Amino acid sequence: xxLDSKIPEGPIxxxxxxxxxxxxxxxxxxxxxxxxxxxxxxxxxxxxxxSLAEQGYNVQCFCYQDxxxxxxxxxxxxxxNAAKNYQNDGDSIYRLFYDTVKGxxxxxxxxxxxxxxxxxxxxxxQCVAQGVPFAREYGGLLxxxxxxxxxxxxxxxxxxxxxxxxxxxxxAALERQIALGxxxxxxxxxxxxxxxxxxxxxxxxxxxxxxxxxxxxxxxERYAADAVLLCTGGYGNVFYLSTNAQGCNxxxxxxxxxxxxxxxxxxxxxxxxxCIPQHGDQQSKLTLMSESLRNDGRVWVPKKREDCTKDPNxxxxxxxxxxxxxxxxxFGNLAPRDISSRAAKEACDDGRGVGxxxxxxxxxxxxxxxxxxxxxxxxxxKEKYGNLFEMYERITGENAYKTPMRIYPAxxxxxGGLWVDYNLQSTIPGLFVLGEANFSDHGANRLxxxxxxxxxxxxxxxxxxxxxxxxxxxxxxxxSTEAPEFSEVxxxxxxxxxxxxxxxxxxxxxxxxxxxxxxxxxxxGMARSRESLTKALELIPQIREEFWKDVKVVGxxxxxxxELERAGRVADFLEFAEIMVRDxxxxxxxxxxxFRVEYQTPDGEAQRNDAEYSYAAxxxxxxxxxxxxxxxESITHDEVKPVVRSYK
Amino acid sequence: xxxxxxxxxxxxxxxxxxxxxxxxxxxSEESSFLEMxxxxxxxxxxxxxEPIVFDHDCREGICGMCSMTINGxxxxxxxxxxxxxxxxxxxxxxxTIVVEPWRAGPFPVKKDLIVSRxxxxxxxxxxxxxxxxxxxxxxxxxxxxxxxxxxxxMDAAQCIGCGACVAACPNASAMLFTAAKVCxxxxxxxxxxxxxxxxxxxxxxxxxxxxxxCSNYGECQAVCPKGITLDFIAKxxxxxxxxxxxxxxx
Numbered sequence: 004x005x006l007d008s009k010i011p012e013g014p015i016x017x018x019x020x021x022x023x024x025x026x027x028x029x030x031x032x033x034x035x036x037x038x039x040x041x042x043x044x045x046x047x048x049x050x051x052x053x054s055l056a057e058q059g060y061n062v063q064c065f066c067y068q069d070x071x072x073x074x075x076x077x078x079x080x081x082x083x084n085a086a087k088n089y090q091n092d093g094d095s096i097y098r099l100f101y102d103t104v105k106g107x108x109x110x111x112x113x114x115x116x117x118x119x120x121x122x123x124x125x126x127x128x129q130c131v132a133q134g135v136p137f138a139r140e141y142g143g144l145l146x147x148x149x150x151x152x153x154x155x156x157x158x159x160x161x162x163x164x165x166x167x168x169x170x171x172x173x174x175a176a177l178e179r180q181i182a183l184g185x186x187x188x189x190x191x192x193x194x195x196x197x198x199x200x201x202x203x204x205x206x207x208x209x210x211x212x213x214x215x216x217x218x219x220x221x222x223x224e225r226y227a228a229d230a231v232l233l234c235t236g237g238y239g240n241v242f243y244l245s246t247n248a249q250g251c252n253x254x255x256x257x258x259x260x261x262x263x264x265x266x267x268x269x270x271x272x273x274x275x276x277x278c279i280p281q282h283g284d285q286q287s288k289l290t291l292m293s294e295s296l297r298n299d300g301r302v303w304v305p306k307k308r309e310d311c312t313k314d315p316n317x318x319x320x321x322x323x324x325x326x327x328x329x330x331x332x333x334f335g336n337l338a339p340r341d342i343s344s345r346a347a348k349e350a351c352d353d354g355r356g357v358g359x360x361x362x363x364x365x366x367x368x369x370x371x372x373x374x375x376x377x378x379x380x381x382x383x384x385k386e387k388y389g390n391l392f393e394m395y396e397r398i399t400g401e402n403a404y405k406t407p408m409r410i411y412p413a414x415x416x417x418x419g420g421l422w423v424d425y426n427l428q429s430t431i432p433g434l435f436v437l438g439e440a441n442f443s444d445h446g447a448n449r450l451x452x453x454x455x456x457x458x459x460x461x462x463x464x465x466x467x468x469x470x471x472x473x474x475x476x477x478x479x480x481x482x483s484t485e486a487p488e489f490s491e492v493x494x495x496x497x498x499x500x501x502x503x504x505x506x507x508x509x510x511x512x513x514x515x516x517x518x519x520x521x522x523x524x525x526x527x528g529m530a531r532s533r534e535s536l537t538k539a540l541e542l543i544p545q546i547r548e549e550f551w552k553d554v555k556v557v558g559x560x561x562x563x564x565x566e567l568e569r570a571g572r573v574a575d576f577l578e579f580a581e582i583m584v585r586d587x588x589x590x591x592x593x594x595x596x597x598f599r600v601e602y603q604t605p606d607g608e609a610q611r612n613d614a615e616y617s618y619a620a621x622x623x624x625x626x627x628x629x630x631x632x633x634x635x636e637s638i639t640h641d642e643v644k645p646v647v648r649s650y651k
Numbered sequence: 652x653x654x655x656x657x658x659x660x661x662x663x664x665x666x667x668x669x670x671x672x673x674x675x676x677x678x679s680e681e682s683s684f685l686e687m688x689x690x691x692x693x694x695x696x697x698x699x700x701e702p703i704v705f706d707h708d709c710r711e712g713i714c715g716m717c718s719m720t721i722n723g724x725x726x727x728x729x730x731x732x733x734x735x736x737x738x739x740x741x742x743x744x745x746x747t748i749v750v751e752p753w754r755a756g757p758f759p760v761k762k763d764l765i766v767s768r769x770x771x772x773x774x775x776x777x778x779x780x781x782x783x784x785x786x787x788x789x790x791x792x793x794x795x796x797x798x799x800x801x802x803x804x805m806d807a808a809q810c811i812g813c814g815a816c817v818a819a820c821p822n823a824s825a826m827l828f829t830a831a832k833v834c835x836x837x838x839x840x841x842x843x844x845x846x847x848x849x850x851x852x853x854x855x856x857x858x859x860x861x862x863x864x865c866s867n868y869g870e871c872q873a874v875c876p877k878g879i880t881l882d883f884i885a886k887x888x889x890x891x892x893x894x895x896x897x898x899x900x901x
Contacts, residue, residue, distance in 0.1 A: 050785075053785070054785040054786075057784050057785060068708055068714070068716060069706060069716065069767070069768060069769075070768065070769075070771070070772050070812065071772075072714075072715070072772075072775075072812055073708055073709075073714040073715060073716050073812075074714075075708070075709060075714070077709065077713050077714050078709045078711055078713050078714065087791070087792075089792060125786070125788070127791045128788040128789065128790055128791045129783070129785060129786070129788045130791075131788065131791040131794075131841070132781065132783040132787075132788035132789070132791075132841055133780070133781050133783055133788075133841075134781045134804070134835065134836045134839050134841050134842055136801050136802075136804040136805040136808050136835070136839070137791075137801070138801070138805075139795075139796055139797075139798045139801040140798065141797075141798050142795060143795025143796050143797050143798065143801075144792050144795055145791055145792055161805060161808075162805060162809075164713060164809065166713075167713055167809075167811070168805075168808060171808065174775075175775065175779055175780035175781070176780060176783075176785075178772065178775045178776045178779065178780060179776070179780040179782065181772075181776055182776040182777070188772075190769075219761060246711075248708040248709040248710070248714065249707060249708055249709075249710060250708050282679070282681035282682070283679050283681055283682070285678070285679050285681075285682045285686050285687075285689070285690060286682075286686065287683070287685065287686050287689055287710065288710045288711075290710075290711050291711075393731075394711070394712065394736070397712075397729070397732055397736050397737075397738065398683075398736065398738065400738070400740055463785045463786075464785070464786070467785065467786075511693055511696045511697075513689070513693060514693075555696060555699075557695075557696050557699060557700065557701055557702065558701045558702070562662075562663065562762065563704050563761065563762045563763075563765060564704075565702065565704050566696065566702060
């Protein structure tokens with residue numbers, strides 16, 4: 004597997020300019036000869052589809068929802084980072100770059116992160132021009148707030164729904180191109196496989212099409228293009244319970260992996276510290292409360308276990324353990340996500356969790372606004388967080404102005420993803436991966452308000468430069484869906500669906516998803532050990548075997564069949580989960596969100612091992628029933644010298 | 652809790668459709684309405700029956716995909732709450748609940764509780780954007796926008812495009828949706844150059860797609876999960892009248 008990262012020459016702040024100057028271009032009148040497939044319509048997908056169509060390429064865009072506006076980017080609440088330094092508080096492109104590399108615990112590629120920081124300022128300009136109604140100050144200028152892992156205020160926001168507003172901006176641009184006929188939008192379609200065709204010049208296989216299922220009539224459809232852009236988000240639903248939307252899945256990325264795309268760092272999964280705790284066994288998802296709440300909320304648990312069942316308002320100040328403030332005095336409640344999550348787990352493991360017991364355990368900590376209300380007044384807190392407090396009340400039935408919120412970590416974001424080079428191209432030529440679906444920018448831990456930034460950076464400002472470079476090199480090929488390669492992949496897709504329908508077992512796809520999720524959360528969740536991971540490697544194949552013997556998919560293939568949809572996704576999760584566990588087992592260090600209990604400092608902090616693990620672990624599919632092959636891309640730090648990531 | 656349900660079942664767009672009765676036992680008060688449907692569907696699967704299909708995705712009230720009419724009210728009894736955020740504690744043990752899809756001519760039923768809302772995307776396509784090519788924007792702080800104006804725009808922009816307003820309206824009017832989209836952009840200085848064109852195009856597209864007229868029932872505002880108000884319809888009507896007048900004078 005060739006892992007040439009193709010990082011341009013020159014000092015870090017000139018690499019992107021160098022790339023842009025040396026990149027090959029496609030003449031405006033030739034662009035209409037190229038077709039581009041974009042899978043996914045979230046921030047990365049919608050922004051890429053719109054921007055490429057504006058340039059003159061013919062775009063086909065696919066989403067599984069009924070409208071591109073519903074992609075899960077929409078749920079991001081808190082904000083988007085940009086190194087604008089509008090607050091005059093010492094921010095710069097270099098600082099955003101530095102914070103992101105450090106926040107990622109020195110496991111991200113420096114050149115990519117620098118480019119991300121560099122284009123972050125253009126994103127805000129673009130979004131404002133599109134009409135994104137960011138929060139403003141009374142003077143009419145843009146407002147900012149601070150977020151976890153940063154000591155400057157660089158986060159732009161639109162109430163508690165920054166994701167929706169940014170997505171509506173990209174969606175509007177996309178709809179404009181649909182109306183102009185430059186984008187053909189395919190909704191309620193799910194990508195089930197990738198088609199590769201031999202390049203006539205090089206003889207290499209290039210990504211030239213996809214096979215999708217029409218979720219309304221069940222038809223299997225073929226689409227061909229000159230390049231395929233995968234913008235399909237993360238795989239957090241491998242845990243079953245997560246903050247992801249119900250439909251989020253790994254299928255598109257995993258199918259590309261099976262076709263030869265390397266999967267990088269799958270064990271880097273982010274567990275977000277501020278989610279509403281689980282209420283019981285009937286739960287289908289966990290809801291995130293914006294991390295911005297930690298700007299004013301104070302996190303605590305009772306010092307004494309016997310206080311855990313008391314009314315929190317009756318617990319005296321002296322009997323409360325504000326553990327984040329105690330352990331990390333300089334960042335306090337704004338400590339990065341991985342650190343805050345682990346600290347919450349430790350408190351609950353210690354028997355000091357609060358809230359109702361689920362399966363005999365109390366898994367929750369308080370997030371208390373009493374001090375903020377006393378300091379700033381109820382109205383100020385309402386103005387800032389009103390919608391979040393309402394959401395909390397809707398879900399829990401509790402009024403958080405009067406009694407502290409209860410929060411607990413939940414699976415939220417996946418830093419791992421398909422390996423890409425500097426051009427966002429995977430190990431399969433012609434297959435580009437954008438946004439959460441790739442691996443490159445966040446290392447082992449993503450900072451708050453950086454996901455929206457990356458999705459839009461990739462779609463608006465990176466791919467419009469890197470894709471033409473590829474297209475110019477290979478030339479327009481006018482690939483036909485009648486090519487034998489399409490027939491072959493299509494028949495494999497149909498065979499898999501037939502196989503799922505034919506099992507006719509006794510248990511629903513959801514049953515297996517829940518079962519897998521429990522194993523992953525228990526043995527490959529917030530804290531992992533050789534023992535727990537080995538256990539998971541034993542259990543996952545058992546669940547998979549049981550799945551293929553006993554899954555029951557009711558209904559027909561040729562209609563809307565949500566059971567069949569879930570069965571296909573769960574089948575892929577059951578295979579993918581194993582690579583994730585193998586990756587966690589291979590990485591014998593703790594870094595960022597990946598915490599191996601064997602590797603910690605005496606005071607319980609993550610202990611990195613730069614000498615042996617400063618690499619991206621890239622897994623190659625070796626065939627069914629065979630162990631995947633590990634490749635390594637060395638991660639070097641020429642700019643930011645790796646240090647112990649201290650937030651104390 | 653024990654919940655009795657009467658749910659609309661319809662095989663496809665051509666089927667006439669009918670209500671079917673179900674009972675779900677042991678529902679936790681902490682569960683969401685859709686989680687109760689998950690339990691019911693697991694029950695149906697266990698009995699080898701086809702589960703009820705319904706649209707849903709984020710389950711946190713923002714993607715706008717969930718769409719059920721509960722006891723005659725789109726999104727159900729709780730104000731400013733989508734179905735996915737509605738929780739069973741709002742119901743009583745032993746309740747009988749009637750669940751139907753969105754009912755509106757321009758939203759044909761695809762199956763069971765799933766309808767097509769493609770018409771909303773078409774309204775957006777008619778003019779719900781600011782024409783700005785990627786990369787051609789100037790500095791974000793170059794045009795100051797008074798906070799009150801930005802806030803107004805944001806109030807309108809909160810629309811999640813669920814279509815409950817259409818389902819609730821006796822005329823199946825999409826005025827609240829269209830007004831939210833029009834006003835979000837019309838309030839902003841960035842939206843000014845295309846304001847007249849946008850307003851006319853979106854209003855006329857809405858009419859062309861078969862959505863009815865507004866006759867001030869206000870049902871739309873009552874069911875809107877994001878609290879979008881009729882004021883925006885008034886503003887859109889004003890913008891439309893002025894745009895038409897200017898068009899005439901030209």
